[in-house]
Amino acid sequence: MLSPSPNSIKKAFSRVALVGKYQADGMQEHLGDLAKLLGQQGCEIFIEASTAAHLSLTAYPTKKIETFAGAIDLAVVLGGDGTMLGIGRQLAGSQVPLVGINMGRLGYMTDIPIQSVQTILPQIIAGEYEADTRTLLAAVVLRNGEEINRSLALNDVVVNRSGISGMVGLAVKVNGSFMYNLRSDGLIISTPTGSTAYALSAGGPILHPRVAGILLAPIAPHSLSNRPIVLPQDIMVSIEVVDGREIIVNFDMQSQTHLQTGDTIQVRQSEKTITLLHPRAHSDYKTLREKLHWNEYPSTF
Incomplete structure (x- = not known):
């Protein structure tokens, strides 16, 4: 019996872009294997331009991420969650879904x-997948009423001190209503996606990805009564720097802005989203069990 030709294979996605963490060992070989696999499925394959340039990949056409919208049906990201965060922010609102492939430790x-x-x-190429929509945060940094930076965050926006300075003083408002003054090492404003990242280590709760909310988690607060709180998704959080030295605001810990006393960071949920695709029968709870070692009880427990 003849094997079906690539063009006759059922496909939900025809134009596929490969993005890789080019610093990782063996990335060139892995991307080559993925491209060959996708070619066997009848897909038109592109390599993200920066990935191709760093790895000297010339066998396939390239595309810049900013041109994916309307030209790419699916982005396959090979790396870890950090790679996915960076690509996710760039593709937010593009309607291009993402598939994440890890090369070592299981990622969220x-x-x-x-x-x-x-x-x-x-x-997944044939349409056998589960789709998962993730929200992002939109942040604006103001100095003397003028915008000095604007960024998106898929995990979190973090206002914190440098490693050698003392505590920071922050004044927090929600929709213009004063919430509290905070003396701490900083404050995390997190999406549900980011609730399993830095916010978790700061004592915050885990939010299911479909929970519509924004999490505020103080970092080592001076007063133990400053506890994490989950706010509605349609609010705006305003954080004013009252005092402190060497204060920065990070966006997914991948970009940052240095702050001065009097600067304000306004954070709200972005209108842009990303869509992650998972295998059928994907379970967020299984991922949490494996990442957080919830499954270490004896089988007879």
Whole structure:
């Protein structure tokens, strides 16, 4: 019996872009294997331009991320959650879904192990997947009433001190209503996605990705009564720097702005979202069990 030709294979996605953490060992080989696999599914394959340039990949056409919208049906990201955060922010609002493949440790967003990609990725290309929409935060930094920076965050916006300075003083408002003064090492404003990142280590709750809310988690507050709180998704949080030295605001810990006393950071939920695709029968609870070692009880427990 003849094998079906690539063009006759059922596809939910035809134009696929590959994005890789080019610093990782073996990335060139892994991307080559993925491209070959996708070619067997009848896909038109592109390599993200920066990835191709750093790895000297010339066998496939390239596309810049800013041109993906309307030209790419699916972005396959090979790396860890940090790589996915960076790509997710750039593709937010583009309507291009993402698939995350991890090369080592299981990720919250890059949940397909490289060892299983030969089986799982063709299923996703054929339309066998579960879609997961994630919200982002939009932040604006103001100095003397003038905007000095604007950024998106898929995980969190973090206002904190440098490693050698003392506590920071912050005044927090919600929709213009005074909430509290905070003396601490900083404050995390997190999406549900980011609730399993820095906010978790600061004592914040884990939010399911479909929970519509924004999490505020103080970092080592001077007063133990300053506790994490989950706010509605349609609010705006305003954080004014009252005092402190060497204060910065980070966006997903991948970009930052140095702050001065009197600066204000306004954070709200962005209108832009991203869509992550997972294998059928994907379970957020299974991921949490494996990442947080909830499954270490004896089987007879």
